[in-house]
Amino acid sequence: MTNYTFADLVGDEKVFFAEYFNKKPLLRKGALKDPKGVLSLRRLDELVQLEIIRPPYLRVNLKGQGVPEKGYTKTVTVQGTDVTDTVDAQKVYELFRAGATIVWSSLNHVDSSLRRFTQVISDKFGARTDCVAFLTPAGKQGFSPHHDPVDLFIVQTEGTKRWRLWNPPQVRRAQAASYTAEQLGEPVIDVLLEPGDVLYLPYDTPHAAAAEELASVHLSIMIRPRMWKDLLRQTFDELAAAPEFNEFPYIGESRDNSVEEVFKEKVRALMTRFETVEPAAELDRLADLGRRMPGNSMGSTFQTTAELDALDAGSALRLTDVDVEFGANQDGRVQVTVNGHKVAIPAPVAETLAGMSAGDHIIASDVFPGAEPARAARTAQGLARLGLLEVVAA
Numbered sequence: 001m002t003n004y005t006f007a008d009l010v011g012d013e014k015v016f017f018a019e020y021f022n023k024k025p026l027l028r029k030g031a032l033k034d035p036k037g038v039l040s041l042r043r044l045d046e047l048v049q050l051e052i053i054r055p056p057y058l059r060v061n062l063k064g065q066g067v068p069e070k071g072y073t074k075t076v077t078v079q080g081t082d083v084t085d086t087v088d089a090q091k092v093y094e095l096f097r098a099g100a101t102i103v104w105s106s107l108n109h110v111d112s113s114l115r116r117f118t119q120v121i122s123d124k125f126g127a128r129t130d131c132v133a134f135l136t137p138a139g140k141q142g143f144s145p146h147h148d149p150v151d152l153f154i155v156q157t158e159g160t161k162r163w164r165l166w167n168p169p170q171v172r173r174a175q176a177a178s179y180t181a182e183q184l185g186e187p188v189i190d191v192l193l194e195p196g197d198v199l200y201l202p203y204d205t206p207h208a209a210a211a212e213e214l215a216s217v218h219l220s221i222m223i224r225p226r227m228w229k230d231l232l233r234q235t236f237d238e239l240a241a242a243p244e245f246n247e248f249p250y251i252g253e254s255r256d257n258s259v260e261e262v263f264k265e266k267v268r269a270l271m272t273r274f275e276t277v278e279p280a281a282e283l284d285r286l287a288d289l290g291r292r293m294p295g296n297s298m299g300s301t302f303q304t305t306a307e308l309d310a311l312d313a314g315s316a317l318r319l320t321d322v323d324v325e326f327g328a329n330q331d332g333r334v335q336v337t338v339n340g341h342k343v344a345i346p347a348p349v350a351e352t353l354a355g356m357s358a359g360d361h362i363i364a365s366d367v368f369p370g371a372e373p374a375r376a377a378r379t380a381q382g383l384a385r386l387g388l389l390e391v392v393a394a
């Protein structure tokens, strides 16, 4: 899949955050150049046949009702253990032909390219994202007007779907709600979404969708808004973890009067802690917590560990941007501090590293001038395990 940026989704980011974010819906026609690369019918065929993607990751709705799991699952035995809710692809196909909508929830937990796609949004919002795919047969009504208590990006990837959107109400609510036609009046956006089109809906935006004459695939990326109350609670949790709040006071009916005085002291102590919070650092910490929510984790430890094991004198390496401090030369060895770890390395190695900038490349045998290539390679391996160097993928 193409690696899309946040600007691919929303256009000018400054305009998006000033005029649309949290305020009103945004329509971007033709925002994504390769929508089938994001999610295609072909990929959904593959997913329905991947037996491990079972309820609640996959659900089926027919005529506005959820189809009971038994209607499209079967028991499969894996290594002697019965898995009672494995998806039966043929039954899902039958339901689809009968007009059912097939929904895959949290696909970013399952599909690494969609995980990358939603990560772009998570990084920007510092919030948890979940990606839900909807496959609707031709000509079926989707959902009647309602709002959801989450911000949404809608990405049409195959077929078409008509969407009608209204501006969010003045008073925002934390729960889902449905509307009648009379309550809503004229929509502010009434559009036939085509592959590559993107919609942004702030939470509580009333919306209604219906498929047209083609089967429709769209992704709905939900961003769980973190309101001030959620953020402050996380700050509180961090501050209240201090040891001074660990005592277990007796507060039952025959409590001592002094416990009330202690309570006031604890409140004052907590307030003092709140007042000394450094806003920039705390907001960065909270944003970072949001980016690390389930469904966002990344990494390639298996791959990088294997590459390190296979490192030899001819391997290409790169200096990482980790903080390094070099000490003085003592009897041909220099103490180096990396990520809080102190190690002594031969002076020629320290000189080589000190002469490099983050991102510079080097061949393993050149890491230790004057040493046998095999020894230089072992030194390079040690420095890579410390996080100072990383193997450049061939």
Ligand SMILES: [Fe+2]
Pocket (backbone or CB within 6 Å): 143, 146, 147, 148, 207
């Ligand atoms: Fe919705």
